[in-house]
Amino acid sequence: MRIKALVVGLFLAATTGSACAAGPYLGVSGGVSIFHDADLKVSGTSGTATTDYNSGYGFGANAGYNFDPVRLEFEFGYRKADVDHFSGPGGSLSVDDTNVKVMSYLVNGYYDIKTGTIFTPYVGAGLGVLDGELQVQGTKYDDTVFGYQVAVGTTIAVDQHIALDFSYKFQGAGSDFSKDGVSLSYLNSSFSGGFRYSF
Template sequence: MGIWDPIAMTKTFHYAVLAGAAALLPLAAQAQTPQGPYVALQGGVNFNIERELDVGAVSRDVETNLGYAVGGAAGYSFGGPRVELEATWRSNGIDKIGTYANDGSIDSVALMVNALYDIPTGTAFYPYVGAGLGWVIGKMDAGQIKDDLSGAFGFQGIAGVGYNVTQNVGVTLDYRFLGTTGMEFENPAAGDASYENYLNHTVMLGLRYAFGAPAKPMAAAPAPAAPVQPVAAKAVVQVPESYLVFFDFNSVAITPEAAGIVNSAAKAAKSKGTSTIEVTGHADRSGTPVYNERLSMRRAEAVMAELERNGIPRSSVAVYAKGESDPLVQTPDGVREPQNRRVVILLK
């Protein structure tokens, strides 16, 4: 062997990538996500599809047992579309090669670039689909093939469902079909062994953390102020002759802080002898326009009911719903924005 051995250098490169990927998996990450960066981790089961292994003129099917997959990714969400870099390790024990029992294994690390789309539903649940391309490094230990490595072009399809537990944390469950072009492994006893396309069905449960989620709004006491500025406020900010009541994502619940603001609005209306009160509901753009129209009306009705509990007759209140058509903060479609989830109480 000369000083320069391209085959040996290729194998050294593959071992280096495998070692690096294994070290990064615990730190990597692989969530409808808020706009911005995210990371995630996934783990589950892997079913490797039976393929042929050709050694010289002999072809035998490689049958594997149910295996496992663990992986992670880091990505960026644009409020619907998102892209990510993924590293996933798959491992399956070999049951038989042809008619011969075998206790070896076939493993791989897939380094993929994925493009996905989170489909907004107006709820905490959302389906997503995607596809990826990349490089897959396979490792086979079977008979005369001793932990040899081979790289191949990889491709995958992705379909899953996610659930946002909080603004930042979500869980996912997805199915992935991963395939590659053929692989070549070294068999010292009979020359190179050709392995057909490496194909896998993978189901994984994941945990995703989004850095782009807006902070939880905090309650603010009512006080006269200039026109309201976008702030991370949970319940309310008062402006001259008007009061703002903010809501949590996909919620119509009146918080204790918000109830205090409605009470203040009712007292002000009584003391000023206000003849007309307008209550207008709004929603952010994370759901469909039709859904958001209904959601904004439900929020307005919730505030109306609270006003009635504070002695304001319904006959003196006009209730409106504007859905997502009049945002306080302009955002792209599908993006959550706490400042847009509000009801405006206007005293006339």
């Protein structure tokens, strides 16, 4: 009987939970950031090297307005990963003290899919600018380019103001980061968790 009562209680909680209120909100998140293999080009040399990364990390903060079911927000993001090795026709070269950092400044739009429960899946996309920096053993190459991202995720309402947020975001640059004859392509996948507070 106790198990049955627990199951019934969980079901009722899932079906009667209230979604976060419409209006302004703030949020923070953090998680694993996976930099996809990137093309590295250096002027004066022939061919293209492939950059392989270790798994990295990222975090973000956002502020927006929930029009219910559409949300619009500004998001700042930070992603970093160490380079594991470069590879090309001549083989591969492992490196130390070499990493890539990307800071993003995006305007996002989301559509919340109402389920009548505490779970609210969503889809979205964003546009803005990306500040990228490649650091190779103390030498830095940085550039600012147009950026975009698409996202899917779900929120879990704790109450009318607080929700947990879990998401996958795919982010890319409209053109290579390029500085002083060095250019690097950029694609990233991030899996993150956080929370959102609605006022």
